[in-house]
Each structure stands twice: as structure tokens, then as C-alpha cells.
Amino acid sequence: xxxxxxxxxxxxxxxxxxxxxxxxxxxxxxxxxxxxxxxxxxxxxxxxxxxxxxxxxxxxxxxxxxxxxxxxxxxxxxxxxxxxxxxxxxxxxxxxxxxxxxxxxxxxxxxxxxxxxxxxxxxxxxxxxxxxxxxxxxxxxxxxxxxxxxxxxxxxxxxxxxxxxxxxxxxxxxxxxxxxxxxxxxxxxxxxxxxxxxxxxxxxxx
Ligand SMILES: Cc1cc2nc3c(=O)[nH]c(=O)nc-3n(C[C@H](O)[C@H](O)[C@H](O)COP(=O)(O)O)c2cc1C
Numbered sequence: 001x002x003x004x005x006x007x008x009x010x011x012x013x014x015x016x017x018x019x020x021x022x023x024x025x026x027x028x029x030x031x032x033x034x035x036x037x038x039x040x041x042x043x044x045x046x047x048x049x050x051x052x053x054x055x056x057x058x059x060x061x062x063x064x065x066x067x068x069x070x071x072x073x074x075x076x077x078x079x080x081x082x083x084x085x086x087x088x089x090x091x092x093x094x095x096x097x098x099x100x101x102x103x104x105x106x107x108x109x110x111x112x113x114x115x116x117x118x119x120x121x122x123x124x125x126x127x128x129x130x131x132x133x134x135x136x137x138x139x140x141x142x143x144x145x146x147x148x149x150x151x152x153x154x155x156x157x158x159x160x161x162x163x164x165x166x167x168x169x170x171x172x173x174x175x176x177x178x179x180x181x182x183x184x185x186x187x188x189x190x191x192x193x194x195x196x197x198x199x200x201x202x203x204x205x206x
Contacts, residue, residue: 015134015203017041018089019050022096022107026054029143029185033174033195034095037141040199041091051082053106056174061112073118079113086114087130091137091202092168094159098144103155111162118165127166138163139198140173145180152177174198 019038023030038048056078066074073079086092096107103111117128129136140159144151152175162169176191185191 015046015090016088017046017048017091017093017202018085019048019093020095020107020110021052021054022094022104024054024106025097025182026052028097028182029176029179030095030097030141032036032183032185033141033143033176033191034093034158036192036195037093037095037139037174037199037202039170039197040198041202042204046091049085051085051106053110057193058106058109058113061115063115067116068123071116071124071126071181073113073116075113079110082110083114083117084130086166087117087128089136089138090131090134092163092166093141093199093202094162095141098142098151098154098155101154102149103158106170108158111158111196114162114165118172121165121167127167128165135169136167137169137171137202138166139171139202140175141195142173142175143179143185144175144177147177151175155182171202 010033019034021034034050038050041048058079059077060074096103119128121128141155142152142155143192156173174195176185176188179185
């Protein structure tokens with residue numbers, strides 16, 4: 001194989017690791033955790049990318065059923081390319097704090113706009129994954145200001161349902177209660193190290 005062909009096939013076979021920053025507070029607690037997960041996932045075998053939802057234009061789903069026959073969403077905004085990234089990712093990290101016991105509005109809007117992928121999977125009976133040869137897995141990263149017993153359960157239920165639609169295996173969560181003010185996560189004894197280790201672990205195959 002020529003060296004350029006080899007380089008091309010290496011790029012093609014790299015694991016695509018996609019991090020989604022779902023908080024509207026830039027450089028806040030979930031951003032810091034996500035950055036560590038992504039740093040842990042840096043490797044010659046991986047290609048990493050972070051998407052910051054609060055900087056994108058993502059309208060809520062209108063339930064117009066415009067996608068129902070084709071699996072194509074009719075709303076022209078940043079979800080057009082982000083849906084493609086989601087379908088191509090081999091590893092997905094969703095980071096969102098708890099807002100009123102659920103995901104942030106930015107995160108939920110993105111998830112609802114994956115209704116077009118739900119159509120691809122359940123109506124058209126195709127796979128939401130573009131590269132079906134690689135196993136896809138994802139994790140959920142979150143924090144909340146309080147320490148209620150069920151603080152992360154509603155968000156986790158939504159994320160699991162979303163991953164199922166994306167044909168992504170839910171590989172667990174990294175969540176921290178009692179983290180409220182900006183940067184509070186840096187005072188946690190293990191959180192950032194845990195996040196880095198999780199990023200490393202994500203690269204191991206299933
Ligand atoms: C609109 C809003 C709603 C919130 N709702 C909750 C909640 O229901 N439960 C909770 O424990 N914390 C809640 N919080 C606190 C955030 O989860 C907390 O401040 C978190 O550290 C923010 O993460 P970030 O820095 O990544 O944005 C809320 C914060 C905001 C701004």
C-alpha cells in the first residue's frame with residue numbers, strides 16, 4: 001500500500017469521539033468534566049471533536065412529521081450537520097447539568113430533533129449508525145446543585161432512550177451531586193481525574 005493510501009485508511013479507521021457540551025454556562029462544571037473526558041480520549045487511534053450546543057442554532061422539533069417518510073428533517077439549521085456527526089460517532093459523550101430535574105433546553109432540543117433518526121430506525125427500518133462495522137457506545141456526564149436521591153434519573157432515562165434511537169450502547173454515567181457554583185467541580189477530590197480515566201476507558205473496545 002502506498003504511504004498516502006495507508007494514511008487515508010488510518011484516518012478512515014480512527015475512532016470518532018464526539019463530545020456534546022449541553023450547558024449554556026461556558027467553562028462551567030460540565031464543560032470542565034467534558035474537557036477532561038476528551039483529553040483522556042486523545043490518542044493516535046482517535047479523532048476527537050467537541051460541539052458546544054449553546055453556540056449553535058437548533059430550533060425545537062415542531063412535530064410537523066416532515067421527516068416521517070424520508071428520515072430527513074425539514075428545518076434548516078445546525079442540526080443538519082450535527083445529525084450527521086451523531087450518526088458517524090463511534091463514541092459519544094453527552095454532558096449536561098440538571099436543570100429542573102432534567103436536561104438543559106439546549107440538550108433537549110438537540111435530542112428532540114433526532115426524531116428524524118427515530119424515523120430512520122423505526123419507520124424506515126434502517127440503522128441510525130453510518131459505520132455499522134464499529135461498535136458505538138456513549139456515556140452521560142452531569143452535575144446538579146442539590147443532592148436529591150433521584151437527581152439524575154430523569155435525565156438518564158432520556159439519554160438512554162436517545163442512545164437507543166442512535167444505535168449507541170449506553171456505557172454508563174459520570175455524575176456529581178452538590179456541584180453548583182461555576183468551577184465547583186475543581187474542588188471535588190476525584191472528579192476531574194475520574195473524567196480523564198473515563199475518556200481513556202472509552203477507547204477500549206467493547
Ligand atoms: C435553570 C436552572 C435549573 C436548575 N435546576 C436544578 C435542579 O433541578 N436540580 C439541581 O440539583 N440543580 C439545578 N440547577 C443547578 C445546576 O445544575 C448547577 O448549577 C450546575 O453546576 C450547573 O452546571 P454547569 O456549570 O455545567 O452549567 C439548576 C440551574 C439552573 C440555571
